[in-house]
Amino acid sequence: MIWVFGDYRNYFQNRVTLQLLAKARSLAEDSGALVCAVALGHGVDEYVREYIAHGADRVYVMDHPALAAYSAATFAALLAGLAKTHRPEIILVGATDFGRELAPRVARRLDTGLTADCVDLSINEDGLLKQTAPAFGGNLLAEIVTPRHRPQMATVRPGIFAELPHDDQRRGERVDAPPPDPMPADPATLVESVFAPRRDQRLEEARVVICGGRGMGSRARFRRLYELAGLLNGEVGATRPVVYAGWADHEALVGQAGRQIKPRLLFSFGISGAIQHTAAIHDAEFIIAVNKNPEAPMMKMADVAIVADAGQVSAALIKQLKERLRKHS
Numbered sequence: 001m002i003w004v005f006g007d008y009r010n011y012f013q014n015r016v017t018l019q020l021l022a023k024a025r026s027l028a029e030d031s032g033a034l035v036c037a038v039a040l041g042h043g044v045d046e047y048v049r050e051y052i053a054h055g056a057d058r059v060y061v062m063d064h065p066a067l068a069a070y071s072a073a074t075f076a077a078l079l080a081g082l083a084k085t086h087r088p089e090i091i092l093v094g095a096t097d098f099g100r101e102l103a104p105r106v107a108r109r110l111d112t113g114l115t116a117d118c119v120d121l122s123i124n125e126d127g128l129l130k131q132t133a134p135a136f137g138g139n140l141l142a143e144i145v146t147p148r149h150r151p152q153m154a155t156v157r158p159g160i161f162a163e164l165p166h167d168d169q170r171r172g173e174r175v176d177a178p179p180p181d182p183m184p185a186d187p188a189t190l191v192e193s194v195f196a197p198r199r200d201q202r203l204e205e206a207r208v209v210i211c212g213g214r215g216m217g218s219r220a221r222f223r224r225l226y227e228l229a230g231l232l233n234g235e236v237g238a239t240r241p242v243v244y245a246g247w248a249d250h251e252a253l254v255g256q257a258g259r260q261i262k263p264r265l266l267f268s269f270g271i272s273g274a275i276q277h278t279a280a281i282h283d284a285e286f287i288i289a290v291n292k293n294p295e296a297p298m299m300k301m302a303d304v305a306i307v308a309d310a311g312q313v314s315a316a317l318i319k320q321l322k323e324r325l326r327k328h329s
């Protein structure tokens, strides 16, 4: 069995689990090994289906409310426990910030080796996992095998392998592992989880901007705009009340006191259209505004004005885009 740890945070941007499933499939070609994903968390059904559609034959699931937030210590204890029971030959983990915390802890618990930050993987003539990783500051590529200990463990950088196309017809098995009671403790306590938006491009240069205003209603609803921006390869902008409320950082402020933008496509969700804001969006080529109030100045300025709840329209758009992405991936 080849196991791939399911790292599903920031799912639409972080595809490393799917990339590793694809690689695991090619590693399993000769040996006929079963390719398995491991999903620890709470309410992870959606990811189970995704992993199967992207190449997993089997998904081990441990579902428990205590696993809703990622914890390196707890997840390491659970993954190591599952590995002791089911004895995979290989465990692959994405070299994300979390994966880099998790994998060494698991390797320590299983008393096996781990090659970090691999850039290639193959099976050698002895049937061992050949793990290629940069060494000596990247000047050399080392080929590493784990001949005596099991499982053979590697972390792999995101973006090295290509994921397989999504295949709705693929069938796989789901194995539910009972959560231990009590859960393994984590000496660290999660006090707060802070969302750090990824900014790939300058707001001023972005071709697609998703702007949100007070009408988004809450921080949680506003934050979904980042998901929408990710799907549209755009950036998120905000009005002043949103920045003051702490839903977005000051960098996102669009207007007289913030940034001037000139996107080809501008979404405006729950924004009234005060002059201090609109002064900065006159160069937008096409504006789609969503507001409950058809009389709002923003709606008058828009090319397409949708009278609706901004949270509902943005959520529906995200859903549609994800479905399209799935069909075309």
Ligand SMILES: Cc1cc2nc3c(=O)[nH]c(=O)nc-3n(C[C@H](O)[C@H](O)[C@H](O)COP(=O)(O)OP(=O)(O)OC[C@H]3O[C@@H](n4cnc5c(N)ncnc54)[C@H](O)[C@@H]3O)c2cc1C
Binding pocket: 212, 213, 214, 215, 216, 217, 238, 239, 240, 241, 242, 253, 254, 255, 256, 257, 258, 269, 270, 271, 272, 273, 274, 275, 276, 277, 290, 291, 292, 293, 296, 308, 309, 310, 311
């Ligand atoms: C000197 C000065 C400088 C300023 N600089 C800036 C600046 O740079 N940028 C800036 O943005 N502002 C700036 N402002 C503030 C500006 O005047 C407005 O107060 C601000 O732009 C309003 O933000 P808003 O549209 O998010 O909120 P609101 O004006 O409160 O509008 C919220 C809108 O959401 C709609 N709505 C409510 N619920 C929903 C729902 N469920 N679904 C859909 N729509 C809904 C409402 O109908 C309303 O139109 C400045 C003000 C001053 C005095």
